[in-house]
Structure formats: C-alpha cells, structure tokens
Amino acid sequence: xxxxxxxxxxxxxxxxxxxxxxxxxxxxxxxxxxxxxxxxxxxxxxxxxxxxxxxxxxxxxxxxxxxxxxxxxxxxxxxxxxxxxxxxxxxxxxxxxxxxxxxxxxxxxxxxxxxxxxxxxxxxxxxxxxxxxxxxxxxxxxxxxxxxxxxxxxxxxxxxxxxxxxxxxxxxxxx
Numbered sequence: 672x673x674x675x676x677x678x679x680x681x682x683x684x685x686x687x688x689x690x691x692x693x694x695x696x697x698x699x700x701x702x703x704x705x706x707x708x709x710x711x712x713x714x715x716x717x718x719x720x721x722x723x724x725x726x727x728x729x730x731x732x733x734x735x736x737x738x739x740x741x742x743x744x745x746x747x748x749x750x751x752x753x754x755x756x757x758x759x760x761x762x763x764x765x766x767x768x769x770x771x772x773x774x775x776x777x778x779x780x781x782x783x784x785x786x787x788x789x790x791x792x793x794x795x796x797x798x799x800x801x802x803x804x805x806x807x808x809x810x811x812x813x814x815x816x817x818x819x820x821x822x823x824x825x826x827x828x829x830x831x832x833x834x835x836x837x838x839x840x841x842x843x844x845x846x
C-alpha cells in the first residue's frame with residue numbers, strides 16, 4: 672500500500688503500522704548510530720550468555736558462505752605471512768604433543784637479534800626465510816621461543832631434522 676508522506680513529500684510504501692518505510696529506515700539508522708555503545712554492550716552480554724548459539728550461527732554462516740569465508744582467510748594469510756609461520760609451528764607442536772607455544776611477533780624479534788643474517792651460512796635472510804627449531808622436535812626439542820632461529824630456505828632444507836652440532840660439523844664449522 673502506498674500513500675503520501677508529509678515528511679518525505681512523496682508517495683511511498685508503508686510498513687505494517689502504516690508508517691512510511693524510507694522515513695522508518697532513516698529513523699532507525701540515526702537511532703542505531705546514537706546508541707551504538709548500548710547496542711554493543713547488549714550484544715556482548717547476549718553472546719556471553721549464549722556461546723552455543725553463537726557457535727552454531729558462525730558455523731551456519733561458514734557453511735552457507737564457504738567461498739567468501741575461504742577468500743577472507745586466504746587474504747589474511749597472504750597479508751600476514753609471519754603470523755602464519757608461528758601458527759603453523761604451534762599447530763605442528765600440538766599435533767606431536769611435545770609442548771610449548773611460540774609467541775606472536777617472534778619472527779620479527781629473531782630477525783632483529785640475528786641482524787638479518789642466517790646463522791648457518793651468514794648470508795642475508797631476505798624475504799624467503801624459515802622458522803626453524805634449533806634442536807628439532809623430532810629429536811625431542813621443545814616448541815618454545817628459546818629453541819627457534821631463522822634460516823634461509825636452502826639451509827633449513829639441508830638441516831632437516833639433524834642435530835645442530837652434527838649439521839654444523841657436516842658444513843665444516845665445528846670440529
């Protein structure tokens with residue numbers, strides 16, 4: 672049903688109450704903007720009281736919008752490669768159940784500590800470096816910040832799961 676609206680000065684559709692739809696949308700938008708903090712607090716309280724419903728809602732959205740969600744995840748991964756290094760290492764550690772988690776920003780800290788150089792070959796790390804366990808987890812090393820180093824990709828592939836002393840001896844650095 673359409674009628675003339677004195678506010679809009681045009682012929683518009685009406686909602687169930689008989690009010691003008693465009694005027695109602697405009698009023699709701701201004702009210703929401705003015706009461707944003709109140710709405711956020713109410714939403715946060717509901718989410719805290721209903722975690723199962725929130726999980727189910729997120730799962731339903733992810734199933735219904737799989738391509739969109741995957742595109743967002745891939746975009747984040749591409750934008751945050753250093754964070755992905757930490758996430759992958761922590762995942763592998765949980766999988767092996769050898770304990771420990773790496774802190775955020777570890778790659779940047781190690782890059783500064785190592786002055787941008789590979790400890791094995793003393794060449795600049797560049798952009799293609801790997802986060803490596805000094806004592807490999809396969810040999811009982813822990814997944815903690817003090818057991819990590821940055822290596823060039825070629826050095827890391829050569830080291831693989833060797834003990835650091837054996838590896839450096841094979842390269843002629845240690846007797």
